[in-house]
Amino acid sequence: MSIEDLIGRRELKRRDLLKLAAAATGAAAASRLTGPAAAAFAQHAAGNTTITVEALPGTVGPMWSADAVAWNKSHAAGTGITLKVRIPGGSENDYKVLFPHIAASSAAPDMCWYWFGGAGFYNQMASAGLFVPLDDLYKSQGWDHVLPDAAVKGYVAADGHRYGVVDNVVWYPQLYYRKDAFKKAGIKAPPSDHPYFDSEAEFLDAIDRLRHAGYDSISIGGVNAFMLAHVEDVLLQRMTPEPFVKNLRENWLKSVPMTYRYTDPRWLAVNQKMVDWKNKGVFATGFMGRTELQAMQYFATGKAALYSDGSWASGKGMLGGFAKSLDFAWMLYPKMVKEIEPKFLLYMGNAEEILTHGKHVDAAKKILAYHMSLERQTALARSGILTPARLDIPANAMKGLGVVGYDMWKQLGKVGSAIGWDDPVATKLGQLNYTLMSQLMAGSIGPKDVGTQLQTALIQVRAGS
Amino acid sequence: MNQEPDYVNLDPRVEPVAYALPRNPTTRRTARLMQQIWKYRLAYLFISPAIAVVLIFIGYPVIDSLILSLDRWDGLGKSTFIGLDNYRAMFSNTSGLLDSLRITVIFTACTTLGTATLGFFLAVAIAERVRGWRFFRIVNFIPVLLPMTVVGVLWGMLLDPTNGAVNTVISSLGFSPPLWLASPSTALWTIILVSIWQYTGFPMIVFLAAIEGIPLELYEAARMDGANGWQRLRYITWPLVQGVALVLVMLQVIFGMRTFDVAWAMTQGGPGTATTLLGVKLYQSAFLYSDYGYGSTVAVAMIVIIGTIAFVYLRLVRPLVATT
Numbered sequence: 210m211s212i213e214d215l216i217g218r219r220e221l222k223r224r225d226l227l228k229l230a231a232a233a234t235g236a237a238a239a240s241r242l243t244g245p246a247a248a249a250f251a252q253h254a255a256g257n258t259t260i261t262v263e264a265l266p267g268t269v270g271p272m273w274s275a276d277a278v279a280w281n282k283s284h285a286a287g288t289g290i291t292l293k294v295r296i297p298g299g300s301e302n303d304y305k306v307l308f309p310h311i312a313a314s315s316a317a318p319d320m321c322w323y324w325f326g327g328a329g330f331y332n333q334m335a336s337a338g339l340f341v342p343l344d345d346l347y348k349s350q351g352w353d354h355v356l357p358d359a360a361v362k363g364y365v366a367a368d369g370h371r372y373g374v375v376d377n378v379v380w381y382p383q384l385y386y387r388k389d390a391f392k393k394a395g396i397k398a399p400p401s402d403h404p405y406f407d408s409e410a411e412f413l414d415a416i417d418r419l420r421h422a423g424y425d426s427i428s429i430g431g432v433n434a435f436m437l438a439h440v441e442d443v444l445l446q447r448m449t450p451e452p453f454v455k456n457l458r459e460n461w462l463k464s465v466p467m468t469y470r471y472t473d474p475r476w477l478a479v480n481q482k483m484v485d486w487k488n489k490g491v492f493a494t495g496f497m498g499r500t501e502l503q504a505m506q507y508f509a510t511g512k513a514a515l516y517s518d519g520s521w522a523s524g525k526g527m528l529g530g531f532a533k534s535l536d537f538a539w540m541l542y543p544k545m546v547k548e549i550e551p552k553f554l555l556y557m558g559n560a561e562e563i564l565t566h567g568k569h570v571d572a573a574k575k576i577l578a579y580h581m582s583l584e585r586q587t588a589l590a591r592s593g594i595l596t597p598a599r600l601d602i603p604a605n606a607m608k609g610l611g612v613v614g615y616d617m618w619k620q621l622g623k624v625g626s627a628i629g630w631d632d633p634v635a636t637k638l639g640q641l642n643y644t645l646m647s648q649l650m651a652g653s654i655g656p657k658d659v660g661t662q663l664q665t666a667l668i669q670v671r672a673g674s
Numbered sequence: 675m676n677q678e679p680d681y682v683n684l685d686p687r688v689e690p691v692a693y694a695l696p697r698n699p700t701t702r703r704t705a706r707l708m709q710q711i712w713k714y715r716l717a718y719l720f721i722s723p724a725i726a727v728v729l730i731f732i733g734y735p736v737i738d739s740l741i742l743s744l745d746r747w748d749g750l751g752k753s754t755f756i757g758l759d760n761y762r763a764m765f766s767n768t769s770g771l772l773d774s775l776r777i778t779v780i781f782t783a784c785t786t787l788g789t790a791t792l793g794f795f796l797a798v799a800i801a802e803r804v805r806g807w808r809f810f811r812i813v814n815f816i817p818v819l820l821p822m823t824v825v826g827v828l829w830g831m832l833l834d835p836t837n838g839a840v841n842t843v844i845s846s847l848g849f850s851p852p853l854w855l856a857s858p859s860t861a862l863w864t865i866i867l868v869s870i871w872q873y874t875g876f877p878m879i880v881f882l883a884a885i886e887g888i889p890l891e892l893y894e895a896a897r898m899d900g901a902n903g904w905q906r907l908r909y910i911t912w913p914l915v916q917g918v919a920l921v922l923v924m925l926q927v928i929f930g931m932r933t934f935d936v937a938w939a940m941t942q943g944g945p946g947t948a949t950t951l952l953g954v955k956l957y958q959s960a961f962l963y964s965d966y967g968y969g970s971t972v973a974v975a976m977i978v979i980i981g982t983i984a985f986v987y988l989r990l991v992r993p994l995v996a997t998t
Binding site: 313330652 | 748750751830831833834835836837853854855857941944945946948958961962964965
């Protein structure tokens with residue numbers, strides 16, 4: 210039986226088909242006209258432009274939201290530009306891996322926050338032509354003179370252009386400790402101007418005493434493997450000479466000689482130390498089953514005496530905010546060898562970019578200039594959300610970072626800083642290392658496996674595969 | 675000499691020219707297909723949107739994945755053809771694919787068995803109208819409606835090794851609690867338990883519908899013949915829902931083999947690689963390493979594995995389904 214039989218031999222006439230086709234075309238046209246492109250057209254015609262910035266959830270989102278409130282209140286009417294912030298859901302790593310595809314699509318925002326260097330996919334995005342060069346803004350806004358040298362010089366793309374600007378700096382990882390736990394365990398905490406134990410033995414002794422006092426040791430979110438990689442990074446600074454780390458940080462580039470390898474005993478010793486620390490109970494029970502947030506909660510609720518995380522964790526959006534009653538302070542991971550002084554690991558890759566797929570490049574540049582202005586960077590410091598990158602912020606504004614944040618910031622210059630391996634290294638190596646760190650700490654592979662796999666990946670990256 | 679006609683008339687009721695088919699077998703098949711399409715043209719017109727959707731959203735990605743699996747591509751720049759290199763890498767010792775396959779098979783077998791068995795017995799209990807059956811029906815189905823991310827966060831907190839409610843209870847009873855998600859030896863079993871908890875409601879509802887479709891007369895007759903509860907279950911209920919069970923198992927196996935969300939939400943594949951299911955492996959390869967060629971290779975492997983399992987299973991159970 211044919212379909213004609215089923216529908217009672219009614220005929221679909223050509224005229225009806227044409228009517229249907231016309232209706233479908235009309236609906237499609239209406240949908241197009243009411244879509245985002247039409248909205249942008251209508252706004253432009255009315256002299257109003259909306260700039261959308263996409264920002265990482267967590268602390269970057271609130272920073273941009275504060276800018277949007279300030280801009281829309283005082284500048285939107287005069288300039289005809291409205292600022293809108295888009296904060297996607299998901300974790301930091303989701304943003305890292307998924308945003309490049311949004312940036313390459315027709316749904317790209319006008320601006321974004323994205324990591325400089327190898328930590329994310331900045332290099333690939335720049336090569337794919339997704340970023341607008343910001344050289345003119347560097348010149349007109351004087352960013353060359355008000356931003357840290359490393360941030361200005363370190364991120365010039367291979368074609369000589371600068372495609373992003375650093376708006377905040379972070380340092381990682383610190384040990385946040387509960388003052389009540391230290392008091393109960395009878396431990397004298399290191400002073401701020403010398404913020405670390407002078408030997409591993411002293412550090413391990415403190416851990417033992419804290420455990421005897423009824424506290425769990427260092428709470429860390431092992432589910433987020435980058436937290437483990439940060440500890441590895443800090444041990445690299447403490448246990449190996451700077452030229453060694455520097456070469457490994459840069460030798461994925463063909464132009465840099467492969468002087469050192471990941472199978473070097475010094476690299477393996479760092480990984481072995483991670484395993485030793487795990488076996489000695491340096492990290493809290495069950496740390497491999499906790500996320501960053503759960504680890505923070507474990508510390509804030511008084512179960513763990515210490516919490517390992519970056520400078521962002523001390524801000525109002527995190528520890529400083531949800532645990533107002535918590536009396537905590539900070540210190541650095543200990544000195545491991547006599548010859549090497551511990552330093553802060555500074556990261557200056559938190560950057561803002563303008564996207565070529567965005568629709569309003571000139572308006573976006575105005576917004577970016579505003580975002581990086583002394584006024585907004587000072588406001589950022591006062592808000593305590595993040596540490597602004599500009600060096601000309603009034604010192605009293607920096608007190609907005611909170612007692613702990615301000616104290617760390619003051620010590621940055623005195624204690625000194627170094628650049629870690631984890632962030633500037635090629636994406637493939639960094640991401641592989643996260644997986645390997647998780648496997649190492651789970652006990653499924655050993656330090657030698659980590660070294661061998663990283664070395665294999667290094668050779669592949671250098672070969673361009 | 676009698677010359678054979680070029681066309682064979684298959685339908686003597688109509689004019690030879692209208693339904694004539696060529697003698698060449700291939701041309702004949704094509705002509706027959708064209709005739710069928712023309713005959714049911716309106717039906718084809720109606721199903722063409724559905725076919726277009728399938729081709730665009732399933733056919734094209736599958737073919738594109740196959741092509742991409744022969745390339746190296748970071749997702750943004752130009753792709754480079756590298757032949758079978760990705761397949762060689764996948765079958766190398768360090769790729770971890772076999773380990774992921776082993777983990778996925780364990781996960782699939784356990785969740786399928788767990789959800790189907792529990793779902794069946796819950797459905798039987800509800801069909802028997804045990805006390806509180808309405809409550810059980812709703813409560814057991816609610817987890818199916820919850821988003822996996824919510825389930826992941828919820829169970830992550832409940833199963834926190836030292837801070838979670840589950841271990842607090844276990845400790846208070848004087849037992850040594852497991853580390854659940856924090857240990858490579860227990861993490862896989864933990865996500866299996868959570869999956870069973872979440873998805874048992876689906877087979878339960880399907881079994882319940884099948885059981886409630888069985889004529890009551892059969893049970894009444896069995897009762898009159900002196901059959902007890904177990905005998906009624908064994909000789910009436912089970913044979914009549916067996917066909918449904920076989921289809922359900924097929925579906926659960928497919929769901930299990932392509933699972934990603936529960937492992938990613940709860941452990942991100944860890945600790946180490948303890949919960950790196952094939953779906954997680956694919957995500958890690960494509961997105962975390964920005965290696966879309968290799969990620970596509972894993973996707974192709976998944977299609978082949980799941981397709982083979984489905985094909986073999988269907989061949990095995992088709993006679994059983996037909997008889998039930």
